[in-house]
Amino acid sequence: MDLLRFATAGSVDDGKSTLIGRLLYDSKSIFEDQLEAVEATSVSKGHEYTDLSLLTDGLRSEREQGITIDVAYRYFATPNRKFIIADTPGHVQYTRNMVTGASTADLGLVLVDARQGLTEQSRRHAVLLSLLRVPHLVLCVNKMDLVDWSEEVYERIHQEFTQFATKLSIPDLEVIPISALNGDNVVDRGENSPWYHGPTLMHHLEHVHVASDRDLVDTRFPVQYVVRPKSDAHHDYRGYAGQVAGGVLKKGDEVVVLPSGMTSTIEGIDVFDKEVDEAFPPMSVTVRLADDVDVSRGDMIARVKNAPKPAQDIDAMICWMTNAPLRPRAKLAIKHTTRMGRALVKDIQYRLDVNTLHRDQDTKELGLNEIGRIQLRTTVPLLCDSYAKNRTTGSFILIDEATGVTVGAGMINNAS
Amino acid sequence: MSTAQNSAPDTAPATHADYQLSQLDQLEAESIHIFREVAAEFEKPALMFSGGKDSIVMMRLAEKAFYPAKIPFPVLQIDTGYDFPEVLETRDHWVQRLGVRLIVASVEDAIANGIVVDDGKTSRNRLQTGTLLNAIEENGFTAMFGGGRRDEEKARAKERVYSHRDDFGQWDPKMQRPELWSLYNGKIHSGEHMRIFPISNWTELDVWDYLGREGVELPSIYFSHQRRVFQRDGMWMSESEHNPLRPGEVVEERTVRFRTVGDITLTGCVESEADTIEKIIEEVAVARITERGATRGDDRFSEAAMEDRKKEGYF
Numbered sequence: 001m002d003l004l005r006f007a008t009a010g011s012v013d014d015g016k017s018t019l020i021g022r023l024l025y026d027s028k029s030i031f032e033d034q035l036e037a038v039e040a041t042s043v044s045k046g047h048e049y050t051d052l053s054l055l056t057d058g059l060r061s062e063r064e065q066g067i068t069i070d071v072a073y074r075y076f077a078t079p080n081r082k083f084i085i086a087d088t089p090g091h092v093q094y095t096r097n098m099v100t101g102a103s104t105a106d107l108g109l110v111l112v113d114a115r116q117g118l119t120e121q122s123r124r125h126a127v128l129l130s131l132l133r134v135p136h137l138v139l140c141v142n143k144m145d146l147v148d149w150s151e152e153v154y155e156r157i158h159q160e161f162t163q164f165a166t167k168l169s170i171p172d173l174e175v176i177p178i179s180a181l182n183g184d185n186v187v188d189r190g191e192n193s194p195w196y197h198g199p200t201l202m203h204h205l206e207h208v209h210v211a212s213d214r215d216l217v218d219t220r221f222p223v224q225y226v227v228r229p230k231s232d233a234h235h236d237y238r239g240y241a242g243q244v245a246g247g248v249l250k251k252g253d254e255v256v257v258l259p260s261g262m263t264s265t266i267e268g269i270d271v272f273d274k275e276v277d278e279a280f281p282p283m284s285v286t287v288r289l290a291d292d293v294d295v296s297r298g299d300m301i302a303r304v305k306n307a308p309k310p311a312q313d314i315d316a317m318i319c320w321m322t323n324a325p326l327r328p329r330a331k332l333a334i335k336h337t338t339r340m341g342r343a344l345v346k347d348i349q350y351r352l353d354v355n356t357l358h359r360d361q362d363t364k365e366l367g368l369n370e371i372g373r374i375q376l377r378t379t380v381p382l383l384c385d386s387y388a389k390n391r392t393t394g395s396f397i398l399i400d401e402a403t404g405v406t407v408g409a410g411m412i413n414n415a416s
Numbered sequence: 417m418s419t420a421q422n423s424a425p426d427t428a429p430a431t432h433a434d435y436q437l438s439q440l441d442q443l444e445a446e447s448i449h450i451f452r453e454v455a456a457e458f459e460k461p462a463l464m465f466s467g468g469k470d471s472i473v474m475m476r477l478a479e480k481a482f483y484p485a486k487i488p489f490p491v492l493q494i495d496t497g498y499d500f501p502e503v504l505e506t507r508d509h510w511v512q513r514l515g516v517r518l519i520v521a522s523v524e525d526a527i528a529n530g531i532v533v534d535d536g537k538t539s540r541n542r543l544q545t546g547t548l549l550n551a552i553e554e555n556g557f558t559a560m561f562g563g564g565r566r567d568e569e570k571a572r573a574k575e576r577v578y579s580h581r582d583d584f585g586q587w588d589p590k591m592q593r594p595e596l597w598s599l600y601n602g603k604i605h606s607g608e609h610m611r612i613f614p615i616s617n618w619t620e621l622d623v624w625d626y627l628g629r630e631g632v633e634l635p636s637i638y639f640s641h642q643r644r645v646f647q648r649d650g651m652w653m654s655e656s657e658h659n660p661l662r663p664g665e666v667v668e669e670r671t672v673r674f675r676t677v678g679d680i681t682l683t684g685c686v687e688s689e690a691d692t693i694e695k696i697i698e699e700v701a702v703a704r705i706t707e708r709g710a711t712r713g714d715d716r717f718s719e720a721a722m723e724d725r726k727k728e729g730y731f
Contacts, residue, residue, distance in 0.1 A: 001438060001439050001440075002436060002437075002438065002439055002442075003439035003442050003443075070574045070589070070592065071574065072570075072573045072574050073566045073573055073574075073616070073617065074567075074573065075566070075567045075617070075619045077619075077621070081439075082439040082619075082622075084617055096594055097594070099594075099596070100594045100595060100596050103596040103597045104596075104597060104598075211434060211435070211436055214435075216435055224449070224452045224453060224456060225452040225455060225456045225482075227482060227483075227484070227485050228485060229484045229485040229486070230485070231484070231485075231486075233484070234484040234485075237484055237485075241452050241481070241482075242449075242452070243445060243448075243449045243598070248435065270483075271480075272479075272480040272483050273483060273484070278435075280435040282437065282442060282445050282446070283437065283441075283445050284444070284445040284446075284448040284449050284452070284481070286483075297456050321594050333603070335599050335601065336599075338453075338456070391597065392597065392598070395596070395597045395599065396599065397596060397597075397599045397601060399601055399603055401603075404601070404603030404604060404605060405593055405601075405603075406593045406594050406595070406596075406601045409594065409596045
């Protein structure tokens with residue numbers, strides 16, 4: 001059984017909670033006591049139907065306001081796959097939550113109301129998924145029952161979205177007509193859309209091919225922790241523990257340690273008390289080198305002929321996540337793979353309007369939930385790739401050193 | 417003492433030509449990554465160990481993360497005085513086998529020293545919070561590993577892997593730090609600490625699948641056994657000196673097992689014939705009631721019971 005992480009964004013009106021409720025319910029992932037609690041609350045609030053959004057809106061303030069504020073993680077499984085849903089709010093003031101949910105997603109799910117077609121919100125969701133390089137996108141045209149399952153409506157929305165998507169980076173798109181309320185084309189096909197020959201949503205989620213989304217060519221191993229037992233049984237053991245971020249590490253490979261540039265050979269790769277021949281993403285392993293070279297946390301092991309160049313001038317897209325705006329000259333802490341350093345904001349090049357894709361070059365600051373392109377100078381060299389090439393070695397977070405809060409999420413365009 | 421019935425299979429992920437990891441191997445890799453990040457970035461971490469199945473998964477992951485070195489941090493247990501003896505026995509075996517340092521913080525001592533107040537109405541489970549916060553402060557711990565999972569409860573579904581606690585040990589759900597990719601932010605101020613939940617993304621079934629695969633020792637009360645029990649609030653409770661019978665309650669012998677382990681006065685059991693991990697997995701797979709809803713009195717008080725306790729500094 002493998003794993004698919006997907007992100008949804010939207011508000012109650014889109015039927016997103018109803019859709020998630022249906023996926024959980026039809027895959028038998030909702031428990032009786034959860035359902036009873038939700039039914040009881042629905043009745044006490046005077047709702048005419050069971051409000052499935054109560055299942056996902058977990059915090060007291062969210063239930064009071066009737067909205068989803070934070071990212072909620074949900075789990076369900078079918079015989080073929082386990083699914084992790086990052087369920088995020090849809091309003092523009094929660095962009096940072098959407099970005100957070102999308103950062104780990106293999107697939108993004110965008111909902112539109114068939115009666116309204118594409119809205120500013122659905123375009124924004126698609127833009128954010130594209131920016132975060134979520135490789136698969138599903139557009140669910142929901143509430144098809146309210147437009148009499150009109151093929152024409154579906155086709156119009158499909159075409160409009162395809163046209164819009166040409167401006168984005170969306171390698172794989174599926175457009176599915178559904179009724180989350182009645183369940184058509186969610187798990188079961190139903191009889192209302194004989195003209196639709198594509199997969200149901202669940203079938204697509206179960207079968208979408210995600211194994212090729214990883215980079216298995218460019219070997220990247222950020223060193224997390226040096227394992228030195230200092231015991232009699234393992235007196236000379238020295239291993240470099242970490243999670244493979246790209247490529248395949250093999251026993252006998254000639255490797256380079258960055259940023260020092262020292263070279264060595266992989267003597268062995270350990271997974272607990274067993275040795276393996278190869279390691280690939282996202283395995284957590286411990287690598288032993290043949291030579292006694294100096295390696296510590298924050299270093300990276302790569303192939304001699306395929307290694308990133310240590311870089312301190314970083315050009316990146318940023319999602320700003322705190323109230324106080326980001327301005328040029330700001331000094332922040334930066335975390336990139338296992339490496340911590342400091343960064344100076346040299347320039348804010350433009351602010352991206354996530355609804356229109358317009359680049360506002362006159363701005364000199366980024367506010368909460370705004371996205372823009374910036375230039376950074378870092379105190380330590382980053383061992384990075386472009387985010388388009390590798391989502392692990394191409395991403396970083398910015399931290400306010402006074403408050404300790406994560407204030408920015410960065411995706412590297414290029415670095416030198 | 418019980419161990420999984422099946423022998424431990426080859427736990428190293430098979431290296432396939434298609435370079436795919438099973439979902440359980442992916443979860444394991446993610447959790448090990450988190451353990452190593454914390455060990456590298458925090459001055460004084462500790463692992464909260466209850467002896468329950470989730471904390472046994474945690475011990476196993478910590479063992480693997482640093483092997484062949486020993487786990488580089490101590491294990492902290494809050495002794496409620498109402499713990500199941502079978503659980504304490506398992507705890508001791510694990511601590512001994514791994515050679516890790518065990519720190520026990522006792523609720524009894526905390527009451528005796530006036531750190532928490534036992535008014536006779538507050539459950540032991542609740543008194544643990546004050547005892548825990550005091551132990552964290554006394555030992556100067558900066559990161560506490562916990563076995564919480566997001567599938568357990570609605571408030572937990574929104575909690576971060578690195579969950580910040582202020583200098584009163586409180587969680588503020590509205591001030592949570594964004595957590596992106598696998599980049600965890602461990603910055604804290606003096607007096608604050610971080611709760612770390614490496615198995616956030618595991619479900620109850622994943623935990624059992626993993627325990628079955630790893631074949632490690634578990635407290636015997638998870639497996640079907642004969643026990644003297646009585647009905648209270650729709651749950652089967654264990655007969656115990658800490659659990660005096662109320663009028664109308666009748667003790668009878670039943671074949672039961674526990675789905676969670678906690679305070680003996682609050683943790684109910686379910687009737688079950690499942691005496692192996694395989695049978696437990698079958699049972700969990702078809703269960704229609706959450707583990708907490710079924711057998712934990714402490715989560716039933718209100719819809720937001722867990723959120724309120726977490727804000728105060730509960731696990």
